[in-house]
Amino acid sequence: MTKGKDVPMERIALVTGANKGIGFAVARQLGERGIVVLVGARDEVLGKQAADALAAGGVTALPLRLDVTDPACVAEAAREIERRYGRLDILVNNAGIAGRFTGAPGEATAADLREVYETNVFGVVTVTHAMLPLLRRSPAGRVVNLSSHVGSLTLNSDPGSPLAGVNMIAYQSSKTALNAVTVAYAKELRGTPIKVNAALPGVVATDINHHRGHRTPAEGAVIAVRLALLDEAGPSGACLADDGPVPW
Numbered sequence: 001m002t003k004g005k006d007v008p009m010e011r012i013a014l015v016t017g018a019n020k021g022i023g024f025a026v027a028r029q030l031g032e033r034g035i036v037v038l039v040g041a042r043d044e045v046l047g048k049q050a051a052d053a054l055a056a057g058g059v060t061a062l063p064l065r066l067d068v069t070d071p072a073c074v075a076e077a078a079r080e081i082e083r084r085y086g087r088l089d090i091l092v093n094n095a096g097i098a099g100r101f102t103g104a105p106g107e108a109t110a111a112d113l114r115e116v117y118e119t120n121v122f123g124v125v126t127v128t129h130a131m132l133p134l135l136r137r138s139p140a141g142r143v144v145n146l147s148s149h150v151g152s153l154t155l156n157s158d159p160g161s162p163l164a165g166v167n168m169i170a171y172q173s174s175k176t177a178l179n180a181v182t183v184a185y186a187k188e189l190r191g192t193p194i195k196v197n198a199a200l201p202g203v204v205a206t207d208i209n210h211h212r213g214h215r216t217p218a219e220g221a222v223i224a225v226r227l228a229l230l231d232e233a234g235p236s237g238a239c240l241a242d243d244g245p246v247p248w
Contacts, residue, residue: 009139010034010035010036011034011035011036011089011090012035012036012038012081012085012087012088012089012090013027013030013035013036013037013038013088013089013090013091013092013228014037014038014040014064014066014077014081014088014090014091014092014131015027015030015037015038015039015040015092015094016040016066016068016092016093016094016095016123016127017040017041017042017068017094017095017096018037018038018039018040018041018047018050018092018094019039019041019043019046019047019049019050020046020050020206021204021206021217022094022146022201022204022206022217022220022221022224023040023092023094023095024039024050024054024217025216025217025218025220025221026092026094026221026224026225026228027039027050027054027059027061028054028057028059028218028221029218029221029222029225030090030092030225030228030229031054031057031058031059031060031061032057032058032059033225033229035060035089035090036060036061036062036085037054037059037060037061037062038061038062038063038064038081039051039054039061039062039063039064040064040066040068040077040095041063041064041065041066042065042066042067042068042095044063044065047063047064047065047066048063050063051063064077064080064081065077066127068093068095068119068123068124068126068127069118069119069122069123069126071126071130074126074127074130075130077130078130078131078133078134081131081134082134085134086134086137087134087135087137087138088131088134088135088137088138088141089135089138089139089140089141089142090141090142090143090144090228091127091128091131091135091141091142091143091144092144092146092224092228093123093124093127093128093143093144093145093146094146094224095119095123096119096120096146097115097116097119097120098116098168098170098171099112099115099116099170099171100112100115101113101115101116101169101170102168104167105167105169108169108170112169112170113169113170113173113174115170116170116171116174117170117174117177120171120174120175120177120178121174121177121178121181124145124178124181125181128143128185135194136192136194138193138194139193140193140194140195140232141192141193141194141195142194142195142196142227142228142229142230143185143194143195143196143197144197144198144199144224144227144228145178145181145182145196145197145198145199146198146199146201146224147175147178147179147182147198147199147200147239148171148172148175148200148201149163149200149202149241149246150163150166150168150171150172150175151172151173151174151175151176151177151178151179152176152179152239152246152247152248153176153248154247154248155246155247156172178198179198179239179248182196182197182198182237182239183237183248186236186237187237189236190236193232194236195227195230195234195235195236196236196237197227197230197235197236197237197238197239197240198238198239198240199223199224199226199227199240199241200223200239200240200241200246201215201219201220201221201223201224201241202215202219202220202241202242203215204216204217204219204220206220222242223240223241223242226240227240
């Protein structure tokens with residue numbers, strides 16, 4: 001990708017939920033590679049604080065108000081990116097929640113699932129829909145959806161799997177749905193320069209699990225960054241962890 005003959009074109013990345021946790025680590029690692037990072041955050045103050053912290057470390061980072069559950073906010077964010085840059089090269093759909101429901105599946109209501117799906121599934125669709133026209137203008141657009149091992153139907157249905165005793169209906173099913181969404185976009189975009197993949201960061205210590213994970217956000221960010229920087233030969237429609245593909 002070049003600007004003129006010899007000057008490299010800056011790549012532009014948007015990371016949702018980038019003011020903390022894995023999203024912040026992804027933004028930092030992309031920025032350290034010379035990519036302009038848009039720090040998507042629902043809270044403007046927290047987004048600016050995160051962008052300032054990244055900038056203090058030498059990263060070109062700009063805050064962008066982005067509530068993935070608010071279509072009007074997402075549309076305005078897309079217009080702002082178009083005004084500033086005219087395109088988007090990388091979209092990392094990182095924003096996610098676990099939800100408040102912690103009971104057995106038989107006790108869950110549709111409202112319990114809807115709360116989680118609004119961010120983890122519908123939010124991803126809303127953001128991707130708004131950003132796809134900008135990604136189509138990139139020479140090599142990349143979409144990375146932050147999924148989880150707990151979304152794998154193969155692992156969840158295996159009695160011998162480490163996930164056999166995990167049964168969080170709202171969160172787990174939202175990540176399964178996100179995997180299906182990832183595949184659907186990848187199928188649509190076959191034959192284009194855009195690649196769409198799901199990244200599995202592992203059990204990372206973040207707010208979503210009350211910091212009980214055994215991996216750091218920086219470690220969890222590695223696979224998302226790798227997928228964001230895939231070359232032309234890289235996969236699309238894949239579900240990948242650090243150690244390779246994970247069954248859907």
